[in-house]
Amino acid sequence: MDITYIFLALFIILAxxxxxxxxxxxxxxxxxxxxxxxxxSPIIGFFIISNYPLRNAPGCQWCGNSENxxxxxxxxxxxxxxxxxx
Ligand SMILES: [Zn+2]
Numbered sequence: 671m672d673i674t675y676i677f678l679a680l681f682i683i684l685a686x687x688x689x690x691x692x693x694x695x696x697x698x699x700x701x702x703x704x705x706x707x708x709x710x711s712p713i714i715g716f717f718i719i720s721n722y723p724l725r726n727a728p729g730c731q732w733c734g735n736s737e738n739x740x741x742x743x744x745x746x747x748x749x750x751x752x753x754x755x756x
Pocket of ligand 1: 735
């Protein structure tokens, strides 16, 4: 068996596993994730997928910004206790 096929098989398995894992965690569909991984290689695909917001982002209880992942909210600037940065 040609070594190229082994690499190609590993490449596809890696892309498949990563797309499956990341599409569960992030707001990206499985097929969109696998498209990035296959077309751009799993490594570049991973960086693109990493930019998608998390599904279970903690959000902000003060202004209702459900996309917030950071310690301080990007919209109202408050943390969990309601304190402003700085
Ligand atoms: Zn907020």
